[in-house]
Amino acid sequence: MKESVSLQAFNTFGLRAKAHQIKTANNKDELCTYWQNAHEQKLPTLILGGGSNVLFTEDFNGIVIRNCIAGIEITEDEQYWSVYVGAGENWHALIEYLLEKNIYGLENLALIPGNVGSAPIQNIGAYGKELKDVCAYVDIIELSTGHVSRLTNEACQFGYRDSIFKHHYQQGFAIIAVGLQLSKKWEPILTYGDLSKLSLETVTPKDVFGSVCSMRTSKLPDPTLTGNAGSFFKNPIVDIRIAQHLKAEYPFCPQYVQQDGVKLAAGWLIDQCGLKGHQIGGAAVHMKQALVLINKDGLATGKDIVNLAAYIRQKVFERFGVQLEPEVRFIGQHGEINAVDAIS
Ligand SMILES: Cc1cc2nc3c(=O)[nH]c(=O)nc-3n(C[C@H](O)[C@H](O)[C@H](O)COP(=O)(O)OP(=O)(O)OC[C@H]3O[C@@H](n4cnc5c(N)ncnc54)[C@H](O)[C@@H]3O)c2cc1C
Structure with missing residues (x-):
């Protein structure tokens, strides 16, 4: 008999769909091994992050591989912070972590659910900022061979809720890390919603972060509740x-x-x-x-x-x-x- 596990906790719609198996990959070797095992059994695979942008229309007859590759490395020069982030890191937690270190530039994108590795796929955006504005490169792995390549910002072909990852590199590839380049010269974007009430003279990145979080919690339903x-x-x-x-x-x-x-x-x-x-x-x-x-x-x-x-x-x-x-x-x-x- 085929195994069957619930996906309810792994999609923010909270749908009670099932899959044959759910595997958790903590590094790129595990990612490749799980994918290759499924491939040998002729079972479909689905790489999943936080499950906040998927709709399971029915049960999935295959193996779900959760990309949980962790790690944050920060380097800097006079002008920029360069942040290398594992695909399995939580996006909002990353923003909080960087702000605690006084590294800013992502605050308009606060509280977007999901993982860092999914952010380039639809070029996440909110309150006047998109991932493409801060993304230096994306590292992808070919799951059949383990070959890793780096795509520059330009090669990612970012557009409105769009990127190359929606058109190529879907089957047989996974994003394993994202490189961010954050300018030390902070230029606040205060165009949208309550952000326009903040003063350009006195505003701080933490003010923007707080304002975005309160706008989002007042407007959007919390997926953990609904x-x-x-x-x-x-x-x-x-x-x-x-x-x-x-x-x-x-x-x-x-x-x-x-x-x-x-x-x-x-x-x-x-x-x-x-x-x-x-x-x-x-x-x-x-x-x-x-x-x-x-x-x-x-x-x-x-x-x-x-x-x-x-x-x-x-x-x-x-x-x-x-x-x-x-x-x-x-x-x-x-x-x-x-x-x-x-x-x-
Ligand atoms: C309450 C709420 C608010 C939101 N607000 C916004 C918003 O303001 N702006 C915005 O842009 N989006 C928003 N979203 C959508 C969602 O948060 C983003 O699209 C997010 O980037 C999805 O991340 P995830 O890890 O949950 O992706 P998942 O849902 O897990 O996956 C999405 C797709 O990417 C693929 N995938 C995931 N990880 C990888 C990987 N490592 N390699 C290859 N393929 C992969 C999956 O197979 C799937 O097709 C919101 C969602 C919710 C629930």
């Missing part, structure tokens, strides 16, 4: 003509001009469709933040969340002619599946 994966959909980027048309019809539609079009706020579009609180099975749209889908009473299935996401996508398209795409990665029984196809 299962969720943060923003479920990406903010859509549309052609300027579509944006102008929307603005004419909906003067309050938030719009942000980008190099490649105009970014709309997915949460606003969902909210305008009256979907806050909308529920399908155990899945619901969060009452305060329409972009967040929740596992309402801890009883939702992956299918409930898929059905709710499909309903939202359809309603937003009917009203605004805009197609939403999930930010969350969908994991089916054999591995990642196309999230857009799953909700179309």
Whole structure:
């Protein structure tokens, strides 16, 4: 009989999906060994960090390998701190650890759940800062051979919630470390939310950290209490003509001009469709933040969340002619599946 273990504690949606086995890799050799063993047994593998950006649509018929490679090494020169971080370190704990040492530059990205090794994959971002602004390089390993290579910031091809890791280096590769370069010349970014209330003259990195943490805890549901994966959909980027048309019809539609079009706020579009609180099975749209889908009473299935996401996508398209795409990665029984196809 096949082994079966619960993934509930390993995904922030708190879904009760199962896998054959869960392995914890504390170094790159273990990572390769677990992957190669699974490969020999012809079982699918999934490298997992904190499980805060995945949706298990059903049970996973394979081996989950948790990347828990630890370690933080700091060097410095006159201008920069260079920080080499193992992929299994917790992202928020890293920020706290560095701030305690008076090393700053990551505070706008505080309280984003998950591991350091996952941060480059979707180029995590919040409150005006993205990982790409501080990432010097990413170390990856080829799991069949143990060969390690280093990708420079440019080679990572970072974009909005995007990087090369979403298009290449998916099967058979894992991120084992991230190199950060933090400038000693602190330039606070105070553009968003309550940060704009802070004084540019007196503000400190710890002030920014505190303000970001309190904004996030007041706005976003805590995954340890209510299962969720943060923003479920990406903010859509549309052609300027579509944006102008929307603005004419909906003067309050938030719009942000980008190099490649105009970014709309997915949460606003969902909210305008009256979907806050909308529920399908155990899945619901969060009452305060329409972009967040929740596992309402801890009883939702992956299918409930898929059905709710499909309903939202359809309603937003009917009203605004805009197609939403999930930010969350969908994991089916054999591995990642196309999230857009799953909700179309
Ligand atoms: C409450 C909440 C708030 C959030 N807020 C934000 C936000 O403000 N900004 C933002 O950008 N994101 C946000 N997120 C999303 C999430 O925190 C990030 O995407 C985070 O980087 C995911 O990290 P993780 O370790 O949990 O990844 P996981 O969910 O474990 O994995 C995500 C994907 O990466 C792959 N993967 C993981 N580790 C590795 C590795 N070492 N090598 C190769 N592949 C790997 C997995 O197979 C999976 O496909 C939020 C999530 C929650 C729950």
